[in-house]
Amino acid sequence: MLLSYCTNVHPAEDFDGVIRQLREYAGPIRRRAGLETLGVGLWLPAGLARQLAGSAEDRAALRDVLDTEGLQLHTINAFPYGGFHNEVVKLDVYKPTWAERERLEYTLDCAEVLAALLPEDTAGSISTLPLAWRADWTENDDDAATSAFAELSSRLRDLRDRTGKTVRVAVEPEPGCILDTVADVVSWLAPRIQRGIDPEFVGLCVDTCHLAVSFADPAGAVRQIDAAGLRVVKVQASAALHVTDPSDPAARDALAGFVEPRYLHQVRESQPAGIVPADDLDEALRDLPGENAWRVHFHIPLHHVPAEPLETTVDVLRQTVAEVDQLPYGPEVHLDIETYTWSVLPGASVGITEGIAAEIAWAKSNLLDAAPVR
Template sequence: MELSYCTNVHPAEDLDGVIRQLREYAGPIRRRAGLDVLGVGLWLPAGLARRLAENPGDRELLRGVLSEQGLQIHTLNAFPYGGFHNEVVKTDVYLPTWAQPERLRYTLECAEVLAALLPEGTAGSISTLPLGWREPWTAEDDAAATTAFALLCEGLKALRERTGKIVRVAVEPEPGCALDNVSDVVDWLAARISRGIDPDCVGLCLDTCHLAVSFADPLDAVRSVGDAGLRIVKVQASAALHVDEPSTKAARRALERFAEPRYLHQVRELDLDGTILTADDLPQALGELPGRGPWRIHFHMPLHLVPVPPLDTTVEVLERTVAEVGSLPYGEEVHLDIETYTWSVLPGKTADLVEGIAGEIAWAQSRLLAPAAS
């Protein structure tokens, strides 16, 4: 698998900012990790994606900086449309939805940019949101999204014919969204293959934090994708926050430190009878969920850092998912993108960002990629 780290961890909204982040962070991370070449999963806000799609000169400038820093791009993160480091993001990250024309245009512009930046002979991937937040999501929205994805497939095919570059879009299920989990995405896409959605153009992105929060079995989830005639395009290497006994005083004190105002931190509780109880954000969970069973929290934890008990992470879900995806006939073509965008909101003193991301890369190489190669 091609390994990268996602640059949505950096608050850059224009070309100068992206170039600065590549020079100040991505290049030094590559050197700290001891790599000749490092993959970056680039995040392009909508305005910058449009500028790069329309301006070949700017794309060449960006390509030159990538080469200068020893960086390659195989995947883009087109989930956040913009403002991902605003003081409050929460549900704004799901706008515009796939029922709005801005989302289709943005995604096709990202595809145009990615096709121009891909190394020769390689395919590209773009992760996107699972339609939108579940409320409000109407039948009319769903019909509009279906049409948009059919048009997306037409655009990706035309791009492939014009440039010779294969770019696939990967729908990323997330708790609380219109497509909450892997099963939801599989069912939605499979039901629309006859309505213009081409499985060679659109597949799934498995974010292993989201997968863990849903308490899904990684092997079953991976196998269900192939059983439906669909493809896993990308895996976002991420770990959720986990606590076995959330009702204890020690657990609650520890969890309260993660209840920060910028991002949404959905919580799922596995109740004693196997029922999954839900809360849309951590403060709500602390006030409403009974805490009889374990919690998993949508808070992307650094892969190589072990939190102080009673907290834990779900890295085992990540390891099992990557192992299963790697065993697929096309497993080596799946992009593996480390996506820990939460460094700026982690409680307490955290590592230098270059050191921290380099540590995640080293962990991923030894724990995710080395076993597959042995």
């Protein structure tokens, strides 16, 4: 599998900021990790994606920095449209939706940039949001999103004809969204193959934190994607918080330390009758029954072992990668470490360069030994 780490952890919204983050963070992370080459999954906010799509000169300058720092670009995170390091992000990360033209245009700009910067003989991937947050979604919105993905398929086919580069878009299910789970994405995409969505260019991004929060079976989820004739385009290597007994006062005190105002931290409780949801951690601590295990959408560094009674869901990541590796195209799937929460992580005791290098080392020894990198 092709390993990278996602640069949405670094606050940068313009060209100079992205160049600086590659020089000041990504390059030093590569060297600290002892790698000759390191993959980066760029996050390009919409304005910068438009600038780069329209400027061969800026793309060449970006390529020069990537080459100088020993970095390769295989994937782009096009889920956040912009403002991902604002003081409050929460529900804004789901705007614009796939019912709005801006989302399609942003994704196409990212595809143009990626096609220009991909290594030879390598396909690229772009992860995107699962249509929208669940509120106020109408049948007309659904039709607009279907049309947008059909147009996206056609435009990505044209891009390959024009450049020789294959770029695929990966829909990333997330708790609370219209497409909440892997099963939801499969159920939405598969019937729309007859309406112009091409599975050669549109598939799934399996974020293993989101997968864990949904209490899905990792192997079963991957098999469901494959059985539907769809493709796992990208795996976002991430881990959620797991709490076996959320009624334990020690567990509740520990969880309270993860309540913060910037990002949304959806929680799911696994009840015998089904999953009970809460849209954020403070709401869960106030309203959920706390009778059975919780999983919390808070991306925890892969190598980090939290103090008891908290745990993480790295086993879900391991199982997912092992199953994806069994697919005929498994070695081509992008494995992108996405721990964007370093700035809000309680008790972080290391710098971000050291921390991400440690995550990369963990991924190499715990994931790529079973699924060799090419």
